Amino acid sequence: xxxxxxxxxxxxxxxxxxxxxxxxxxxxxxxxxxxxxxxxxxxxxxxxxxxxxxxxxxxxxxxxxxxxxxxxxxxxxxxxxxxxxxxxxxxxxxxxxxxxxxxxxxxxxxxxxxxxxxxxxxxxxxxxxxxxxxxxxxxxxxxxxxxxxxxxxxxxxxxxxxxxxxxxxxxxxxxxxxxxxxxxxxxxxxxxxxxxxxxxxxxxxxxxxxxxxxxxxxxxxxxxxxxxxxxxxxxxxxxxxxxxxxxxxxxxxxxxxxxxxxxxxxxxxxxxxxxxxxxxxxxxxxxxxxxxxxxxxxxxxxxxxxxxxxxxxxxxxxxxxxxxxxxxxxxxxxxxxxxxxxxxxxxxxxxxxxxxxxxxxxxxxxxxxxxxxxxxxxxxxxxx
Numbered sequence: 001x002x003x004x005x006x007x008x009x010x011x012x013x014x015x016x017x018x019x020x021x022x023x024x025x026x027x028x029x030x031x032x033x034x035x036x037x038x039x040x041x042x043x044x045x046x047x048x049x050x051x052x053x054x055x056x057x058x059x060x061x062x063x064x065x066x067x068x069x070x071x072x073x074x075x076x077x078x079x080x081x082x083x084x085x086x087x088x089x090x091x092x093x094x095x096x097x098x099x100x101x102x103x104x105x106x107x108x109x110x111x112x113x114x115x116x117x118x119x120x121x122x123x124x125x126x127x128x129x130x131x132x133x134x135x136x137x138x139x140x141x142x143x144x145x146x147x148x149x150x151x152x153x154x155x156x157x158x159x160x161x162x163x164x165x166x167x168x169x170x171x172x173x174x175x176x177x178x179x180x181x182x183x184x185x186x187x188x189x190x191x192x193x194x195x196x197x198x199x200x201x202x203x204x205x206x207x208x209x210x211x212x213x214x215x216x217x218x219x220x221x222x223x224x225x226x227x228x229x230x231x232x233x234x235x236x237x238x239x240x241x242x243x244x245x246x247x248x249x250x251x252x253x254x255x256x257x258x259x260x261x262x263x264x265x266x267x268x269x270x271x272x273x274x275x276x277x278x279x280x281x282x283x284x285x286x287x288x289x290x291x292x293x294x295x296x297x298x299x300x301x302x303x304x305x306x307x308x309x310x311x312x313x314x315x316x317x318x319x320x321x322x323x324x325x326x327x328x329x330x331x332x333x334x335x336x337x338x339x340x341x342x343x344x345x346x347x348x349x350x351x352x353x354x355x356x357x358x359x360x361x362x363x364x365x366x367x368x369x370x371x372x373x374x375x376x377x378x379x380x381x382x383x384x
Contacts, residue, residue, distance in 0.1 A: 003103065028375030042064045146169070220287045283313075289316070
């Protein structure tokens with residue numbers, strides 16, 4: 001796999017998690033010995049330096065191709081998005097056809113579909129199985145394309161669709177362990193971030209919603225509210241979320257009776273600041289509800305970043321989470337159950353030795369999910 005071209009028909013850089021995943025994987029592929037080019041369309045507000053934004057090495061090439069970027073008023077803007085994506089997919093496909101790399105790798109169905117009529121060496125990384133995209137999947141099945149998926153649940157859906165299991169690799173998302181297991185004390189982290197130095201802090205880091213669905217921060221706040229009644233020194237810190245979602249969570253905090261000085265909404269932060277926030281907290285929570293997307297089809301970056309940070313983890317007991325965590329490495333709780341979250345927080349507060357033991361096991365397990373390991377596993381799969 002000497003020459004790999006990674007096609008992204010999306011805006012880069014972006015504040016969304018997919019940008020981190022793509023940047024880190026290109027770096028890892030390059031470090032594994034491949035000559036990597038990351039190809040993306042030009043979009044407005046993408047003038048920031050890509051390598052600096054994601055804190056990755058200049059070990060691969062990042063190339064933007066000109067593509068029209070425009071908006072339409074009101075409800076017509078969604079139509080504009082579709083037209084732009086179609087045009088940029090064609091531009092990306094034409095460039096790739098002319099470049100003729102050994103391997104073409106993408107998370108985007110449309111560019112691969114267009115290229116599938118003209119060349120081989122195409123590989124698809126699926127972060128979901130969408131029935132409205134079965135048109136593309138039928139084409140991929142007809143040419144026996146190999147697929148990389150981020151969860152066993154997604155693999156199961158593709159196998160049901162007709163793909164052979166040996167043509168699908170489950171490669172969960174990953175983490176830059178050195179970036180998140182930083183050599184800084186909790187006291188230092190809190191001082192630099194302006195967080196209360198003596199408080200016992202429960203935390204959440206990430207977007208508050210995805211695909212229009214809550215990520216369970218409402219259950220976390222409800223669970224924390226009950227814990228705080230008996231532990232007035234405790235704080236809740238929520239890092240991330242667009243302003244609209246943050247304001248909605250602030251209103252909920254008031255409704256739950258959480259004192260304004262007991263909850264801190266840090267808002268969206270640069271990805272480079274997240275390791276410091278994780279180190280500053282006492283417990284990290286992922287309270288995903290029991291919905292199909294969360295239960296079977298996700299592999300959230302925060303999961304692996306939490307694991308690398310050596311902090312105790314509370315997570316919803318869902319199949320997708322069970323693929324990575326267990327009772328040996330985390331405190332698994334019934335989904336959508338605020339009382340279970342309260343009990344888990346109380347257990348971590350009351351038994352710090354057990355909590356740290358599980359946190360250390362999670363850190364050990366995180367070694368299996370580094371970007372380096374993920375890239376090597378995918379490379380071996382592609383070359384079989």
